[in-house]
Amino acid sequence: MNQELFYEKHGLGEEILILFHGFGQTNEVLYPWHEELLERFTIFNFDLYYHGKSSRPDKPLTINQWKSDFESFLSEERIQNFYIGAFSLGGRFALKTYEIYPSKCNGIILVAPDGVYENFWYRLAVSKLGNGLFKYFMLHPSSFNKLLHLIDQLGLATSQMIRFAQKELSVKENRKRVYRSWTYFRPLQPNLQTINQLIEKHATPIDFILGSKDHLVPVEEIKSKINPSSSVQHHILPLKHHQLINGAKTLIPSLLKGNNL
8 A cells, every 4th residue: 555645725825724634534524614714724634544545554653654744744835834623533633743843833623632532442442452353343344243232232332432333334444444543543642741731831722622412522531631721722512523523613713713823
């Protein structure tokens, strides 16, 4: 598998906004976020690896590799400073990019971000003990469906998480993608202690847009992991995880225009 980091470029604004989508999506899903921003911003809308037109070999994406790939992008587009917006899985890339380039990042909008809270099933799937089982279940859908049914019967996961798994992992390509994303993106897990120190040092404006009905990225788990700061704001919407992309689209322009960012 060849390596390519694909992105689209929109707008002609002087300021730069970089967008990262969620699992099983492509850059197009964040088109609604472009509204009202294209005059002020030039928007770079990425396909994450193993999604859309981006590809890479089946091996861990190291911090140095991501830094090299992103550095090449910044150099090619002659970018000095930027804002970041991200949804779900894209939050992992957003936070790691901020960790690498804190002085270049003017502000971040994180919508139900991955990389802050890790649930039990994710930790098990990427562990040395559990990763082999995780791969087996992704390759054997009938066994995986039986496992989901057992987990549901025992009440070991919320009904929202069960439905999410049934919907997203019913297709073979998605099962391969979730294995690759969880396993090979693991090295990009943000160091939250470092993130909190950087927020304090740089007073970086960070807006979290979270859903009160989101059981995949619980509000209180996010709040407990990021230290309180005058530059960190939480915006809670009465929405589920998948609803937050559209729910956030009217809020994002006002955040970028306001005093926060």
